[in-house]
Amino acid sequence: MQPDLETEFLTLHEFVAAARQRLDAKGWDYIIGGTETETTLRRNRLALDAIALRPRVLRDVGAVDCSATLFGKPARLPLLLAPVGGLETCDPEGAVAAARGAGGFGVPVMVSSVTSHSKAEIRAASASPVLFQLYVRGGGRFIEDHVEEAIAAGLEAFCLTVDTAHYSRRERDIVRRFDKPWRAGVDDAASGPRRR
Ligand SMILES: Cc1cc2nc3c(=O)[nH]c(=O)nc-3n(C[C@H](O)[C@H](O)[C@H](O)COP(=O)(O)O)c2cc1C
Numbered sequence: 001m002q003p004d005l006e007t008e009f010l011t012l013h014e015f016v017a018a019a020r021q022r023l024d025a026k027g028w029d030y031i032i033g034g035t036e037t038e039t040t041l042r043r044n045r046l047a048l049d050a051i052a053l054r055p056r057v058l059r060d061v062g063a064v065d066c067s068a069t070l071f072g073k074p075a076r077l078p079l080l081l082a083p084v085g086g087l088e089t090c091d092p093e094g095a096v097a098a099a100r101g102a103g104g105f106g107v108p109v110m111v112s113s114v115t116s117h118s119k120a121e122i123r124a125a126s127a128s129p130v131l132f133q134l135y136v137r138g139g140g141r142f143i144e145d146h147v148e149e150a151i152a153a154g155l156e157a158f159c160l161t162v163d164t165a166h167y168s169r170r171e172r173d174i175v176r177r178f179d180k181p182w183r184a185g186v187d188d189a190a191s192g193p194r195r196r
Helices: 012-022 025-032 039-049 094-105 119-124 140-153 171-176
Strands: 068-070 073-075 109-111 130-135 157-161
Touching: 012 025, 025 171, 094 109, 094 119, 119 130, 119 140, 130 140, 140 157
Parallel strands: 109 130, 130 157
Antiparallel strands: 068 073
């Protein structure tokens, strides 16, 4: 039976605690980790924490509406789920589950190219917009195949990642000796050992 998210999770901390309980050490470190020694991750966290909301009181907040139109469809909030590769580490349904969650809530999802599910399967899981992100791991034909699949599946947008010619070096994963199943056989000699 599907858990009732509205009552099971009342705070963000509870989502985090439940995820940690569900995942093994390698999966947990992969999901919460960043690249290299995670300096940028810490900087990003600090930058976000530096944003403060100024409270304004005695205003009419009787009709607050945060909804927006994203990719031609109504969204409950002006945000979307960012692409996370290898979600099968967390749940066998991977990107399909993420799309279902995003669609159920009413926001778009951007699907990572690192998924074992087809674009059509992911499309079917959500009525909200589905965007596809592609890491360039091949030539023109490789890209065109993905674009054609995205069009055929009826996805709303296609994003080409241009700044990651090589898979990033993630020291947290190296320490765990986490051999990601989706990287099997793709680490080329030029990358050197354990560039995961
Ligand atoms: C475990 C993990 C996997 C990710 N996989 C991808 C990916 O496959 N494609 C992509 O474009 N971005 C990927 N990202 C980057 C995220 O989409 C996002 O841009 C980044 O985490 C910054 O957002 P945040 O500060 O909300 O975490 C990944 C991030 C994490 C933490």
